[in-house]
Amino acid sequence: MVSEVPSKGLLLRVLPPSLYAGRAKFLLERSILVYSRAWLVFASGALEPLFYLLAFQIGFGRLVGEVVGPGGQVMSYVAFVAPGLLAASAMNGAVFDSTYNVFFRFRYAKLYDAMLATPIGPLDIALGEIGFAVLRGALYSTAFVAVMGTMGLLTSPWAVLLLPAAILTSFGFAAVGMGCATFLRSTSQFDYIQLVLMPMFLFSTTFYPLSVYPEALQYVVSCLPLYHGIELMRGLATGFVSWSMLGHLAYLLTMAAAGLWLASTRLHKMLLR
Amino acid sequence: MTEVLSTGRVVGSWRGAVLRVEGYWLWYRRYWRSNLYSTGLQPLFFLAAMGLGFGSQVQPGTATGGLSYLHYVAPALLVSASMMLAVGESTYPVLSGFKWQKDYLAATATPISPGQVLGGHLLWVALRLTLAAAVYALMALLLGGWLNAGALLVVVVGVATGLACAAPVCAFAASTYDEGTRFATLFRFVVMPMTLFAGTFFPIDQIPLALRWLAWISPLWHGTELARGVTLGTLDLLPGLGHAAFLIALFAGGFVLARRFFYKRLVV
Secondary structure: OOOOOOOOOHHHHHOOHHHOOOOHHHHHHHHHHHHOOOHHHHHHHHHHHHHHHHHHHHHHHHHHOEEEOHHHOEEEHHHHHHHHHHHHHHHHHHHHHHHHHHHHHHHHOOHHHHHHOOOOOHHHHHHHHHHHHHHHHHHHHHHHHHHHHHOOOOOOHHHHHHHHHHHHHHHHHHHHHHHHHOOOOOHHHHHHHHHHHHHHHHHOOOOOOHHHOOHHHHHHHOOOHHHHHHHHHHHHHHOOOOOOHHHHHHHHHHHHHHHHHHHHHHHHHHHHO | OOOOOOOOOOOOHHHHHHHHHHHHHHHHHHHHHHHHHHHHHHHHHHHHHHHHHHHHHOOOOOOOOOOOHHHHHHHHHHHHHHHHHHHHHHOHHHHHHHOOOOHHHHHHOOOOOHHHHHHHHHHHHHHHHHHHHHHHHHHHHHOOOOOOOOHHHHHHHHHHHHHHHHHHHHHHHHOOOOOOOHHHHHHHHHHHHHHHHOOOOOOHHHOOHHHHHHHHOOHHHHHHHHHHHHHHOOOOHHHHHHHHHHHHHHHHHHHHHHHHHHHHHHOO
8 A cells, every 4th residue: 555645845855865754743632642641731721821911910010000112102011011911921831842852752762763663754743843832832822812802902803813922922932942952861851941941931031121221231132032932922013013123033933944954864863873 | 987787786766767877878978969050050140039039029118128129038048948948858768768768678678667768758858958048048148138137037938848847747648659640740739839839939918818728738938927027127026936837837837747658558
């Protein structure tokens, strides 16, 4: 019987031929089956942003009142912080899924060894695993955007692009996270991930504008990937859209492509040679 | 060791717990470096981001008692970090003692009793909390977060609040057999909302009265009130005693319950 192999696009023909077999969707199916019992985790994860937004609405927002948003216009603090939290939660969710879970499957469950013994390539695995992380991120982001909408924080028609932007952000972080997870050797090294994530969450203008920093630090902060996700979403949510946002978009796309390349070549190198 | 203890000798109740602490210490001496981030850098990051960064947007007003936001948030962040460390150390590590590493089973095969295993764990948590709180206090000193020497008392309050959370969480972990999503639920529906809504970042009178009782019954709020009171000098005797009594009662209740579960699970 002839197996059904989909015709490959240009990009996939450039890659080494054994990397991709067009079967990434079966990994997605597996993840959905595995997690269909743990729906409570998903439900509570979708509730989390509600807690955060509520805290900023009734608490932090009253302390601050108004801040200077993108383009220099003054806006309410909760409207300022909400897009930042959306980007941060897309990052956190994606990285959690693509590091802890991938590490366990790679090192302990030997799931990928088993999969690579079937007609599935490393790129299929990378795409499938990252795809599920993104799917999960998309679910949480949808809940978040819905809460933002009911709180009246979506004031611009550009806000319809918030969800795609969140999906792109979680794709970028999931891809790089999965690539990095293949380098980890023991669970104690997860501290390194926290060491990168936590400062990025706190300092990437999530909670206060970039102008707070001295000039040298502003430059450092604007190199962080989360900063670009936040800028993109803050612009879309407030309707302050400019050409510079294409730069943020390019940054995130490059990051996603680089992460995908890293994850699949690492799997290839470590498990197939 | 020069002196060899005969096996089967019953040790005193404190001695047994201290022997457990010695065991933890032996382990920690090798692995303390992996905690450098959580007990060293993380408090610094949080204080810089919330106290200085977010604080730069806050005008000193009635909500912060006329103080700068850094002074307002510094003592509360210590207590909050202490609570999180205590809960973290009393969930998976405790279940692991029963289920994965099984060192609790090993310890109770010697003349150490389940109660001493629990006591040893809580003593160890207290030491970890003291270290973390002291490191935080030093970091906050460097950033100018303290108004007076009351900061030393904040360290004590932080450890006490942590222990008041650790004891009931130990009971929860000891009564957990199939962890499933139990711990994740605890973190998501108790620890996280408590961090946000128990007065760490903003006064709880901004919360609608119908929901404010949730803050009142949380140990973190009582700890935060005490911590702010001692460093800002606004603590009155009676409310202070009340907050302390709440924390002590929570610890005592948690300890009794945890002790019962430890015996139930370790005595065959």
